[in-house]
Amino acid sequence: MGKTLVEKIWDAHVVKSDDGFPDILYIDTHFIHEVTSPQAFDGLRNRGLPVFRPAQTIATADHNVPTIDQHLPIKEELSRYQVDMLTKNCAEFGVELYGLGHPFQGIVHVIGPELGITLPGSTIVCGDSHTSTHGAFGCIAFGIGTSQVEQVMATQCLLQQKPKTMKIEVNGKLGQGVSAKDIILYIIAQISAAGGTGYFIEYAGSAIESLSMEARMTICNMSIEMGARGGLIAPDQITFDYVEGREFSPKGEEWEKALAKWKLLYSDADASFDEILVFDAADIEPMITYGTNPGMGMGISENIPSTESQITSEQPSYQKALTYMGIEGDTPLLGKPIDYVFIGSCTNSRMEDLREVAEFVKGRQKAENVTVWIVPGSKQIEQQAIAEGLDKVFEAAGFHLREPGCSACLGMNEDKIPAGKYCVSTSNRNFEGRQGPNSRTFLASPLTAAAAAITGRVTDVRQLLNEDIHA
């Protein structure tokens, strides 16, 4: 019997496997950030332990940083304290930090791949649920809690049960205006916000294989939104081309050796998955969420499902979500006026996202009633966007290119959506108050978000794509 890709990588990282105990899993790379690490460093201090493998630990400041005037001291006292604490901890324990002001600083899940730290076949953890992003490279990558951050710092290992495996195939060609974000929002809407719990998901099929690395990261990023710890895609030539030549990726002879190993990273033809789902790319239209979990999503042309159409026991929670969002069942979202557009987060803040949005808004103007924030995923992306003149394109359209960080995805810094306001967001969560107390979030792709910015309403981007603005 063959092995799945997850099993191959998992088995290669098991230090010890005893009956009745979880496996001791070796972790190749540990990313840390300012929010979920301070208590872990304290734990090490209390136990009198060093960071066991500091060279395999990389830190950045992202969750809690301002996205304007990053060269100035952070105004908000608690945020400043937390970011300073990371700096002190990294210095004390000998951990490399790409903090504010560093040319490599950025959202942890953006900089790992960008710097060539994220490599196929490796095990990667971080105290952040969107660690699943790195799975796009064919890694076992998953989010952990702070006690586990401490555990990995102390031992470079984690006690983990081997997960169940699920394969999700998406076959065929994507329609106009449909992107990776729409694929993953579609899958989550199909299987619900809990449908992947307990599984590691391997995405496959011709629609997935044709995607760029950046698009694959968008898909794997949101695996956690259906409850899966991780999602991954078998590495191929697209992966190798992306990794080659990056700051920290292997070079010369090391590269050749690595490449030979990476080419063996696929699920065997006779491998058995605990669950297999198959979708057709042609069924996917631009997607948008209407509710307060990422499973509450629909095609942009559809009507919001009615409360009565839900299972009886779930109707109160469902109605609570619609009431919170200020919307009604059996009505469309198309045409709904919105207030903010946020283009950013570890889901959609990479170069391709920014280029796609810039290309679309060139020659267009944002609606007066809308505020648009574009927050790049890293300092390198910000610099590249400026070098390509995208900042000028955004400015001309009335958009604002800010500095890198997690920003309005979770509203830990000043970038909060005000109470009651609607935001079309390229981020990953539409939970109550996620983007600020009582804020209301519609999750969508960068293109759909950009279209909403132009019209000031929830819009089917395909209508604008077919319009010739230069005529």
Next chain:
Amino acid sequence: MKKFEKLTSAIVPLPIENIDTDQIIPARFLKATTREGFGENLFCDWRYDEQKNKRPEFVLNNPLYNGKILVAGKNFGCGSSREHAAWAIQDYGFNVVISSFFADIFKGNALNNGLLPIQVSDEFLISIFKAVEQDPATELIIDLEQQTVTLTATGAQENFEINPYKKSCLINGYDDIDFILNQKEAIEVFERKAD
């Protein structure tokens, strides 16, 4: 970690599905650098209005409901990996969370802090909600050793699953780091082989 002992307690019902960690503890409270004090802001936006006045309709503000057991709808703890969610629930005074389904990371975080997540069947969950609706003083007995949860009023009982290793950690008050630190030699052997 504190040892988990047999518990008889009243319950606090929260019959809502998909309660995510942003509801349990909103991100703006994650700026603290210690583990203590998160209970104050547990379910903050459901518990208080914008002026920080208590919302009387929310169960934590209802003096009828007390106890060390939180009972919630399915897919409890979905969303972010923030351990602060488990810390907040524990800091508020809960020792047990019962639901018909837990998100993975939350469940792990809870266990790593001695907060016991108990998964029961949909039917048993409904029977708990019904019992507490009829009598807010309804009590549950949680026996980790026997892996049972019992409604005292009716004697209705259900068994629950827990990983045997995690069970012994909770009963003895050990954590994963205590365990894994003893395996340093095996880890170093593994590293040499991998090179």
